[in-house]
Amino acid sequence: MRRTSIRDHAWLYPILSLVLAVGILLAFGLTWWHALAVTALLGCPLVVLWGLIFSWSQPEPGSELAPETDGVTIEWIAPFYDxxxxxxxxxxxxxxxxxxxAALKAGERVLDAGCGTGVWTRLAAEAVGSSGQVIGFDPGPTMIAIARRNAAREGSRATFELAAVEELPFEDASFDAALLSLVLHHLPAEVKRSGLKEIGRVLRPGGRLIVVDLDQSNSVLSRIVLWPLSHIGSSADTFxxxxxxxxREAGLKPVTVEGQWRKSLTFWRAMKPLSSIASVETPFK
Structure with missing residues (x-):
């Protein structure tokens, strides 16, 4: 399959900007009609702005080849992602x-899946200390190049690898914990499933996966602002x-909700059973 790029959905970003503007104006007490009128005046400049961003922000190709993936990559945003x-x-x-x-402990081995520029990866490396190890991976060469550069500048022990979540270059049962932060909504359903199974494979029995992503929202403002994303194929199922x-399909259970961020993002914790027997559901007798 052809590798999907965020540029395939470029038309949504001016719309997202306009919807965000309407939401902000409504939050400040404007009526719907006033909010729409002001947003209409801003519409043309925003469309032009997004066009300039897409044309100016293309990164220089890295020295490493990007891995094959059917998920979306956001290389264009790497220089100003943070x-x-x-x-x-x-x-x-x-x-x-x-x-x-995540409740990381000293000495743990942690995987940051879809690490981007590696900000959380470096924080996790501090949490596990010198006796632990944190590895971040991302399919974007520019993201990984920036992550490595920032880690070197800060003297971080975090390491970074180019990889796609569908095929991880790590041994079975080799991590105590893993993180997926704002990654799944970029992936088609079949890649979500295969990626979660791969993460389950590399987690040790009793290991935990922390997922942070979009979810069904009870906030009207969040629904308005995130409406364009809910109509992208890869994001629709998260909403x-x-x-x-x-x-649960990947064999990671129990799954518990550990909190929310501003009524828009949900934190889940999923555990890898201590044994394969524990992961098999048996009917009641």
Whole structure:
């Protein structure tokens, strides 16, 4: 299959920007009609802005070849990915909550799946200390290049590899914990399933997977702002509440909800059973 790029959905980003603008104006007390009128005036400049971003932000090709994947890659955003996350409210407090849910311990071996520029990977490396190990992987060469550069600059012990979640280059039962933060909504359903099975394969019995992603939202504002994403094929099933189902299908259970972030993102914890027997559901006698 052809490798999917976020540019295939480029038309959605001006729409997402406009919907976000409407949501912000409504939050400040404007009526629907006033919010739509102001947004219409901003529409043309925003469309032009997104066009410039797409044309200017293409990274230089890395020296390593990107792995084959049927998931979406977001290489174009790599140079300003960290700043964008901060602007979207996914900064220190968000990362701190991930660390609290992950409950990492000294000496653990941790996998950061779809690590991007490796911000959380470096924080996790601090949490497990010198006796532990944290590896981040991503299918984007530019993301990995930035992650390695930042880790070297900060003196972090985190390491990074180019890999796709469908085929991980790690041994069976080799990690105590894994993280999937804002990754699954980029992946088609079949890649979600195969990727979660691969992560389950590399987790040790009793190991845990922490998933942070979009979910069914009770917030009207979140529904408005995220509406364009809910109509992208790879994201639609996350808004339908399918992530816990995919986790259980991969043999990771029990699955528990560990909290939410601003009524838009859900934190799940899924465990790998201590034995294969524990993962087999048996009927009641």
């Amino acid at each position: 700043r964008l996350c901060t602007l979207l409210g996914l900064g220190r407090a968000f990362r701190r909550q991930i660390l609290e849910v 339908d509440g399918k992530i816990p189902i995919y986790l």
